[in-house]
Amino acid sequence: MPRGEHPVYNRLEVLRVERGLSRRQLAEQLDINHQTVGYIERGDYNPSLELALRVAELFRLPVEAIFGLAPMRPLSETMFGETEKETV
Amino acid sequence: MDARLQGLPRIPRRGIVAMGLLGYPLAFGGVVALRRSGLSRWLILAIFLVVIALTLAALVAAYGYARGRIDGRGVRVDERDQALRQQAYASGHRVLAAIVILTVLLVEGYLATGHTVRVNGNTFLPALVWVSVYIPALPTLMLTWIEPSAPADA
Numbered sequence: 001m002p003r004g005e006h007p008v009y010n011r012l013e014v015l016r017v018e019r020g021l022s023r024r025q026l027a028e029q030l031d032i033n034h035q036t037v038g039y040i041e042r043g044d045y046n047p048s049l050e051l052a053l054r055v056a057e058l059f060r061l062p063v064e065a066i067f068g069l070a071p072m073r074p075l076s077e078t079m080f081g082e083t084e085k086e087t088v
Numbered sequence: 089m090d091a092r093l094q095g096l097p098r099i100p101r102r103g104i105v106a107m108g109l110l111g112y113p114l115a116f117g118g119v120v121a122l123r124r125s126g127l128s129r130w131l132i133l134a135i136f137l138v139v140i141a142l143t144l145a146a147l148v149a150a151y152g153y154a155r156g157r158i159d160g161r162g163v164r165v166d167e168r169d170q171a172l173r174q175q176a177y178a179s180g181h182r183v184l185a186a187i188v189i190l191t192v193l194l195v196e197g198y199l200a201t202g203h204t205v206r207v208n209g210n211t212f213l214p215a216l217v218w219v220s221v222y223i224p225a226l227p228t229l230m231l232t233w234i235e236p237s238a239p240a241d242a
Contacts, residue, residue, distance in 0.1 A: 039236070045168050
């Protein structure tokens with residue numbers, strides 16, 4: 001990530017692994033180079049809005065569930081933590 | 089060969105770029121310094137040729153690493169490659185500006201202390217070769233320098 005740019009956090013790796021996709025397979029579906037997937041996962045590259053929307057469309061999730069400006073909490077904590085709060 | 093170049097981590101890549109950038113002035117500066125030392129002409133020539141060969145190898149390796157992405161030929165260029173290319177051109181411009189300003193300051197300083205600068209074939213030709221080789225090569229060298237190490241395949 002270039003200096004001066006704000007970090008964009010993401011859950012791309014978790015979602016990719018969850019769906020049993022390799023970086024190459026995901027890259028093919030997104031029409032990008034497979035290394036770009038790795039750079040995004042590692043936080044070394046912030047995707048464009050267009051690419052972020054394509055990723056969201058592919059995973060059928062809202063874009064803010066995949067990318068965010070704050071460090072991402074584990075998905076289980078996000079889902080079940082909130083459920084627990086609601087039930088209490 | 090290409091795949092091995094593409095997989096090079098950042099530190100050895102930066103070594104290649106440093107060799108490519110510094111090798112040429114080092115070779116000519118070395119010849120001037122070694123001539124004064126009284127070393128055998130053949131030994132000086134051998135050292136010069138080795139340094140130039142290493143410089144050329146470094147330039148070829150850097151081109152092998154960045155080609156396609158810098159000239160947009162032969163490979164699929166995605167948005168990250170395009171962003172990297174823009175960054176490489178911008179960095180190349182900054183490096184070139186720094187070199188020009190530094191050279192002007194050094195020459196000015198040299199002239200201000202009462203020295204004279206003589207331009208002849210021996211000084212003009214290396215400068216001309218430097219300009220004609222490095223100005224086109226700078227974006228390639230910069231892309232090779234700035235790209236982070238590739239993530240391991242998964």
